[in-house]
Amino acid sequence: MDLHIALDPRRKVGSLEDALRDAARDGVLAAGIRLPASRTLAADLGIARNSVAEVYARLVGEGWFEARVGAGTWVRARPTTTPAITPAAAVDRSTRFDLDLRGGIPDGSMFPRSAWADAVRRALSDAPADALGYGAPEGVAALRERLAEYLARTRGVIATPAGVVVTHGFGGLLGLVARALAAGGARRIAVEAYGHASHRMLLTAAGIETVALPIDERGVRVDRLAALDVAAVLLTPAHQFPTGVPLARDRRSTLAEWATRTGGIVIEDDYDGEFRFDGRSIGAFQPLAPQHTVYGGTASKALSPALGLGWGVVPEALHEGVLAARAQTGTATDALSQLALAAFIHAGAYDRSVRSLRLRYRARRERFEAFVDRHLPGARVVGLAAGIQCLLELPPGVTEAEAVAEASARGLRIGGLAEYAADASTAASRRPALVVGIGAPPEHRFEQAMAALAAAVDAARR
């Protein structure tokens, strides 16, 4: 057998082992080949015989070679020699899109990179060594303190640090709450007629049936809850996603009364409560029924989804169940990002980020409304008093599917309202609309994205 092996002179034995392993793995050494006697190879390479024997033994141990007593060492037949792993799922799944106006996506270019890097460094230099071990399942204490204070101050939430649970975004929280509710016997949960399909799936995957509540111009019809046999309701009171309508004040009261009367749980997704542009902040619902509400928030909008940080203010009755669900799914939130966020909030950088985003998004909102007025006759913007997405009701005769297809042909990613419908019957009753996220594009693409949208709607009109 002729083995071409280039040894590293500084680590002959190690590089011999690596080379043989590579050769066996890559099929350069085919199965069934007999290896040179250790004595021979040792002489060829100028290595001690024992070292070669040990390398062989290790590779036998790893299963690459096999030794037959008194007969030598062979390359072992392995079940497979080719890498197994090129799943179709991992191949790029999408068309090339350069422009993005999807709902619920914040502008990544506005992430305060340098301030965040500072916060990470500060958190790392301040953290005691035990803070860098396995953290508490409910999250890092320093962050829970900051969040309790922040949520009370900005959203009116009633929270103590002990009630805060740090999660992987709102989705992580909902996954845990769904399991906790299911473990407590919940079988049905009401959802809004429009919302994230991924949220409904989290409920379904936990074994819970979803029942859709209609939405009208005053928000979701929470008055219907009384007639339904549901254990909980998932909703977006401050700014319904994606229709943009806030829950009317009397409905907030109705909801609180339902929860307290029936012991039902309100899961409040306050995904962009910080972004209200007309100066009228609508507080969170949670303080109206704190013992019956899971308040959920996220840093994905005000900072970045790349941080993967969300939080819940969880009522006492569910707290233990949520932590149990966490242990049962192997989910947790890394302590280091939490320490960094605590430092970031403490330094006032979170407030600054929200303020500067609010200004930026307000300007975009005005540009978008002006653009639609000028360039999209017959279309109408709905639900942009707050938040970073709205509905663009399409001109008469234009369908969502046509508009989305024309947008796609222009490299613009955008979704139709029907994609968010809990069931087909809901979707049929509404005027066709696109869900427009004004946060998605970076600043230098915003104009271009709007132009592509206008061109797409125009083309669909014909």
Next chain:
Amino acid sequence: MDLHIALDPRRKVGSLEDALRDAARDGVLAAGIRLPASRTLAADLGIARNSVAEVYARLVGEGWFEARVGAGTWVRARPTTTPAITPAAAVDRSTRFDLDLRGGIPDGSMFPRSAWADAVRRALSDAPADALGYGAPEGVAALRERLAEYLARTRGVIATPAGVVVTHGFGGLLGLVARALAAGGARRIAVEAYGHASHRMLLTAAGIETVALPIDERGVRVDRLAALDVAAVLLTPAHQFPTGVPLARDRRSTLAEWATRTGGIVIEDDYDGEFRFDGRSIGAFQPLAPQHTVYGGTASKALSPALGLGWGVVPEALHEGVLAARAQTGTATDALSQLALAAFIHAGAYDRSVRSLRLRYRARRERFEAFVDRHLPGARVVGLAAGIQCLLELPPGVTEAEAVAEASARGLRIGGLAEYAADASTAASRRPALVVGIGAPPEHRFEQAMAALAAAVDAARR
């Protein structure tokens, strides 16, 4: 009504709103109290009447107040006025422990803080804006590339970037794999007779029954698999946790044959494969049966559990199921930490960290063995050829429970072997032992921790 309100002169209206909300929330304004007419309050405070009316309207909207047409504004009766949230579960659960020798815990004081902060800054300055959005469910491409290369180079794993899935530590991976296997019809999975109870719970929570395989001095008895009706086996081939014995070479072959013959899945927990002290690296099992093995690793040992980063090399047959399970549980891994780890590996900092930890842990291992020789007659160290934990078999007559209790009385956290047993019958057959983690204490506490251990065993001996 006499309202004592201190307004911030720079933001009179905003501070009025805050003060009224606080007063209503804290019960200072009791339910049923009628508020001053907006005109009166405006005059008292020197604010425009409209501004006061708007504040009232907002607080009505939030449910704090209620307005009766033509009659004025009242403080609304709320279901509860006291914060609901001081769960018992959040109260500090543990005794005060100053010393720690638990298994599987790395030394947080050795985390390369500054190098990590550099990696975060570099990752942030290099990342395009869209990398800071919602990431791909399988993980950030740059990290999957680095990991595929790293795992092939250091552990002999056969991996392409497309097969790598980034998770929240090994637990996160196991939770997803368990759900994917259950969804595919798996009902029973073999586990090692000793291991993490949390891992067995992840399987159970996914609806899977666990069956324990015995462990002898050559590792887990994988020859028993053939007689069991199991879909998969979870094991720690390089360094059995916590007994420390590596899986013998012929058993690796037996395991590979079982997997390929039956289509069974091997879940390889390579939790500390990087730490082998006698220069003989035992490669990963995965290359022996790559289409049938989920290889799992973690940055928790070589860097820090605070990063919350782990990874799997997932065979094609399970890849889609694992990503589906991720969507169904709302788990994901934040992109920013992944970008930072990619930069950290790329800069060679991960290799450096492993090397310096290996030296440090090797030195501790020698100190620990010498310490036991000198100070713990009758005790024996088992399984410390690799990794950061071992067994300390107790002197005759000393029980685990006594030793653990005496340790606890001395502020030393440590566990008995029986705590890791899959079932009570396994535990009864082994010599009593403590699971000693030489990684857990910071350097300046290591000597003290060993002294406390010796004192505890001595006390238990009497």
